[in-house]
Amino acid sequence: MAWALIIVGGLLVLFAGIGISNKKAAAEAGLKPKQAVGVIVFGVVLSAVGYGLRVDSVEGPGLQAVLATIPDGQAHSWETGQLHDGVAVVVNGSAGYWVRDGVAFAVNGVAKNLSPELEYARSVVWSEIEAAVQ
Secondary structure, eight states: OHHHHHHHHHHHHHHHHHHHHOHHHHHHHTOOHHHHHHHHHHHHHHHHHHHHHHHHHHHHHHHHHHHTTSOTTOOOOEEEEEETTEEEEEETTTEEEEEETTEEEEOSHHHHHHOTTSOBOSSOOHHHHHHHTO
């Protein structure tokens, strides 16, 4: 469903944008400029909702696996991204984690200090985590 929303939203933006740029064709189709702007805004919103659903379905469980290992009140901010069939998570700007198949791994010493029970990831390094969350 997420991909469908992204695609439909993109098509709405594309066609309304063409309608605005080609005023003669828009007038023949009965599309007024204010309507076209409304369609563009609606298309952007649809795409954003679709993207959010897609990200949440993939990255949400990974983030939850990491946050479950951090004591309450210690995680102030986080970023996520997809990496090597898993999820990269950066907590508080410097604690790097990688989650695969629901299992969280520490990637650097900062993460290991926050979550001492986690094992280190053997195949992922901090620079990859940092790039994935950008």
